[in-house]
Amino acid sequence: MSPESSQWYDERFQNSSSIGYRIRERLHHSQSPFQKIEIFHTADFGNMLVLDGCIMLTEAHEFVYHELLVHIPLLSHPNPQSILVVGGGDGGTIREILLHDTVSHADMVEIDEEVVAVSRRYLPTLAGKLDDPRVRLIFRDAVEFVKDRDNVYDVVLVDSTDPVGIGEGLFSRAFYQNVLRSLKPGGIVAVQSESPFGVKGEVEAIVVKMKSVFPLVRLYWGPIPCYPHGTWSFVFCSKDNREPAIARPEAAQRIEAHAKYYNREMHRAAFALPNFMRRIAGQEP
């Protein structure tokens, strides 16, 4: 689409449903070696990142996704020091991780350097913390990167695109097995796991695969207005049967004081599944 032909950007999901925003202008478009990268200035929701036609975030509402992906696993861990982010090129996940003062080191393995460069320029409230000395940026395929990482991380966060194209390997059983091995004892993983209203089967497949690798697997969810059907799921897994309960109440209270979404009550409530999601998660409703 060109800004001249329409003042709306509508993402058509599976040729079935759509979500869109009125836009004022397209600020950036480029084709990286991996994907088409676009930034739109929306009328009312700040700048918007679009990869290969899929809306990744709006500045106004990105807080929900990033707080759910980061604070729930990190606050369920008693002492998260070393973190791996898979993907996450916009920088929002790193920004939230660095709010945790236990964290001494975060590796961010993003395949597409150009997403980071574009985010630094057009999404400074997300990418602004990528230069923090605790962060190491690694521009490489995470599927390869995790193959030789044993017993390194307390928490691994998979902040990926959808399980098609470049994101596909990040949803494979082999990748999950390597992620498990990369974790220290007591380690935790959280991944974004697609739309429970739109692609039930895909969410279910992720849960089934992760259950075949991790001893404890829990589905959780939240409202993400710019994602298909407006609701998104996440999977929490742990290496040693640790449940997603708050392990550091004082830290949770500190995070809650500044968060827009996260609070201690939501930490629990995010795992309360409506009956149709219980079925997706393989639980009896």
Place this chain on the structure above:
Amino acid sequence: MSPESSQWYDERFQNSSSIGYRIRERLHHSQSPFQKIEIFHTADFGNMLVLDGCIMLTEAHEFVYHELLVHIPLLSHPNPQSILVVGGGDGGTIREILLHDTVSHADMVEIDEEVVAVSRRYLPTLAGKLDDPRVRLIFRDAVEFVKDRDNVYDVVLVDSTDPVGIGEGLFSRAFYQNVLRSLKPGGIVAVQSESPFGVKGEVEAIVVKMKSVFPLVRLYWGPIPCYPHGTWSFVFCSKDNREPAIARPEAAQRIEAHAKYYNREMHRAAFALPNFMRRIAGQEP
């Protein structure tokens, strides 16, 4: 729009964000004395009701809205016998109410008889229970209807359109005062209360108004894919400070066994508010 010009129906909300569905055909369109009524057959989500251009429901996902609006207040009441539904012309709210075997009578006061007629024809899984002998259909403005109803209902459910045009009076303080008077001792009210992502100020105004009338007011929420930004809020109020806790555990278990959304854990979790919704509800985050 005509089915010929496009195969998509996109609702543009506040000229700012949009939600849409691919449609196969427009099955019905008419102009009632109150509003434009349309039914579309969507490609993947069943039939869709659209009033004055606003998507009201799709058959695939209407369960979330109707279960949240009905089961939470009815299961928080120890013995809900007499119910008032304001609006609700599609019949989904009545359908869920009749699952409660305590209910002996439900008045449904819908201003637009044509919505009921169209729903009977095109939304039979919703409107199919409107002929139940426990139901009385009253085609009248509910603002007028509640003026002379004293001490009649155990639960009042406001299943209205948005607070513009014909729905406007249903969001007034005077209406809430009449609803309060229409309740028996121990009575409960639940209302749909708009989009917390899209119109924070409107949700806040509803909460403030209801707090000035009812002694206990609690905001709750759920994912509604076809509504602006995909998330919707509801307000629970009670006449005698009754909290929205399950009052009949066995009945809740029975409802849960057949529900697609509702379960006892979600009954509680629906009231867990993310920080930004706590602010809307007037709570410190």
